[in-house]
Amino acid sequence: MSLLFDSADRSQTARAYEDLVTGVTSWSLWGMLGWHDIRKRYRRSVLGPFWLTLSMAVLVASLGLIYGSLFRFELHNYLPFLALGLAIWSFIAAVLNEGGQSFLEFESLIKHVRMPLSVHVLRIVWRNLIILAHNAVIFAVMALWLGLWPGAAGLLVLPGLALLVTNAVWVALLLGIACARFRDVQPIAASVVQLLFFVTPVMWKPELMAERQWLILLNPIHYLIEVVRAPLLGETLPLSDWGVAVLITIAGWSLTFATYVRFRKRIAYWL
Amino acid sequence: MAAIHLDQVSVDFVVYQGSGRSLKKTLLHSSTSGIIRHDAQHRIQVHALDRVSLRLEHGDRLGLIGGNGAGKTTLLRAMAGVYEPTTGRIRVAGQVTPLFDLSIGFDGDATGYDNIRMRAAYLGVSRQEIEGKMDEIAAFTELGGHLDLPVRTYSAGMMLRLAFGAATAIDAEILLMDEWIAVSDAQFLEKAERRAEEFVGRASILVMASHVESVLRRLCNKLLWLENGRVVMMGPLEEVLAAYHAATGTGDMARKRGSPSLTEQPAMPS
Numbered sequence: 455m456s457l458l459f460d461s462a463d464r465s466q467t468a469r470a471y472e473d474l475v476t477g478v479t480s481w482s483l484w485g486m487l488g489w490h491d492i493r494k495r496y497r498r499s500v501l502g503p504f505w506l507t508l509s510m511a512v513l514v515a516s517l518g519l520i521y522g523s524l525f526r527f528e529l530h531n532y533l534p535f536l537a538l539g540l541a542i543w544s545f546i547a548a549v550l551n552e553g554g555q556s557f558l559e560f561e562s563l564i565k566h567v568r569m570p571l572s573v574h575v576l577r578i579v580w581r582n583l584i585i586l587a588h589n590a591v592i593f594a595v596m597a598l599w600l601g602l603w604p605g606a607a608g609l610l611v612l613p614g615l616a617l618l619v620t621n622a623v624w625v626a627l628l629l630g631i632a633c634a635r636f637r638d639v640q641p642i643a644a645s646v647v648q649l650l651f652f653v654t655p656v657m658w659k660p661e662l663m664a665e666r667q668w669l670i671l672l673n674p675i676h677y678l679i680e681v682v683r684a685p686l687l688g689e690t691l692p693l694s695d696w697g698v699a700v701l702i703t704i705a706g707w708s709l710t711f712a713t714y715v716r717f718r719k720r721i722a723y724w725l
Numbered sequence: 726m727a728a729i730h731l732d733q734v735s736v737d738f739v740v741y742q743g744s745g746r747s748l749k750k751t752l753l754h755s756s757t758s759g760i761i762r763h764d765a766q767h768r769i770q771v772h773a774l775d776r777v778s779l780r781l782e783h784g785d786r787l788g789l790i791g792g793n794g795a796g797k798t799t800l801l802r803a804m805a806g807v808y809e810p811t812t813g814r815i816r817v818a819g820q821v822t823p824l825f826d827l828s829i830g831f832d833g834d835a836t837g838y839d840n841i842r843m844r845a846a847y848l849g850v851s852r853q854e855i856e857g858k859m860d861e862i863a864a865f866t867e868l869g870g871h872l873d874l875p876v877r878t879y880s881a882g883m884m885l886r887l888a889f890g891a892a893t894a895i896d897a898e899i900l901l902m903d904e905w906i907a908v909s910d911a912q913f914l915e916k917a918e919r920r921a922e923e924f925v926g927r928a929s930i931l932v933m934a935s936h937v938e939s940v941l942r943r944l945c946n947k948l949l950w951l952e953n954g955r956v957v958m959m960g961p962l963e964e965v966l967a968a969y970h971a972a973t974g975t976g977d978m979a980r981k982r983g984s985p986s987l988t989e990q991p992a993m994p995s
Binding site: 458459460461462463482483486487490494497562563564565566567568569632635636637638639642719722723724 | 738739741746747748749751802805806807808809810813814815816817818821823825826829830832834835839843846847848849852875
């Protein structure tokens with residue numbers, strides 16, 4: 455027999471683990487569905503997903519000019535910093551905002567056919583990763599134009615991105631579970647996102663915080679942005695910052711996995 | 726061989742209503758005294774399935790009957806692996822094709838072809854298999870060039886043709902249906918009926934919930950009568966049907982007296 459579903463042949467832990475593994479290996483499924491979501495959103499527009507790029511470019515240009523003057527930054531320095539920061543930030547914000555919808559959005563599907571629940575989470579992270587790639591074009595063009603070249607150290611962006619995405623998945627999964635059970639988590643998450651934008655160094659540089667720089671060090675988002683942004687800007691990130699990013703990943707996944715083991719089975723019941 | 730085994734399967738829902746859906750209120754109440762928490766949570770347990778046991782093997786065609794809320798849909802979803810049982814054990818061997826909603830996963834902005842592909846992907850049908858069947862589906866639906874247009878431009882009848890054609894194209898090993906798929910389009914009817922019956926005939930096991938007696942008689946050889954999540958009776962079709970009629974006061978005798986019959990929605994002519 456090719457396929458077997460037995461509700462009692464393994465523990466909930468094994469089942470949650472299996473769900474995550476088969477979810478990740480079904481990349482052709484969520485890959486296709488994520489692309490589909492993007493195409494659908496921009497189907498009737500001329501520029502397609504490059505509308506995102508365009509609107510982000512306008513945002514970077516206007517914020518760059520205003521805040522660059524406010525903070526008295528040199529633009530050739532500040533603009534690439536801002537372009538990267540905003541692109542990464544909008545990925546993080548989208549994961550925080552849409553992650554809660556991971557299961558609610560696909561309710562009819564989840565109630566209809568058995569598939570790893572993590573597929574829905576990966577679909578959401580993947581479609582926002584596609585958007586991040588579109589937004590990254592702005593930085594790429596800017597880097598070419600300004601002649602920025604991070605050198606071989608720029609390759610550190612790959613582990614950085616891996617850390618960012620790995621964290622995005624647990625955040626979306628955890629929020630998805632919470633929102634399936636508690637319907638008021640979504641608005642709470644939305645207001646937290648707004649707050650985070652102002653307290654995270656996206657528009658301003660950490661150096662500006664003269665006295666209370668340690669406040670930034672308490673912000674986990676800061677590390678996840680830095681591991682992607684710093685390598686591309688040719689800056690060396692202290693090893694301790696990498697360490698913190700790895701610790702956040704481990705802690706977050708431990709919490710999420712424990713929650714998933716406990717509640718995975720109930721998610722379909724809650725919808 | 727395809728098989729479905731249920732052993733003392735229960736599915737219990739906790740109905741969260743009002744403040745039970747709110748994290749804020751749940752947190753606030755958990756810090757107050759036990760009595761208040763008990764009152765404030767308003768938790769109601771629903772036993773949607775209560776210790777259901779059954780075994781189905783190759784060739785079984787099981788019809789589910791029972792009133793509204795008897796647990797027919799929950800049982801189908803449990804067999805589909807959507808609801809993992811609260812207690813008890815379900816074993817399903819074989820590729821399950823659930824067909825609870827014809828237009829599952831349909832997206833108004835995607836083209837007809839894309840919707841067929843997406844649907845196949847959701848059901849775990851491989852890309853090659855569905856591409857190989859595409860021409861046949863297109864021919865059956867008679868939608869021609871419309872298949873390249875977004876389905877939101879379709880009429881209700883066209884939508885149904887597409888959904889029906891896509892749903893019945895694949896080979897189901899274990900087929901789970903919530904109500905018989907009915908088509909009201911007069912021109913399409915005969916062709917659709919034939920196709921649906923062939924589709925069901927290819928399946929190794931069929932489980933179908935229906936209120937329509939003629940459909941059950943035609944397609945099933947066993948019946949399971951559910952009431953309040955419990956199995957009242959399971960066995961050969963005629964036997965269970967007779968007992969069901971006797972208990973509910975419906976069926977042939979009742980129909981002659983003009984009271985409401987089991988065939989409350991004649992979805993198709995018998």
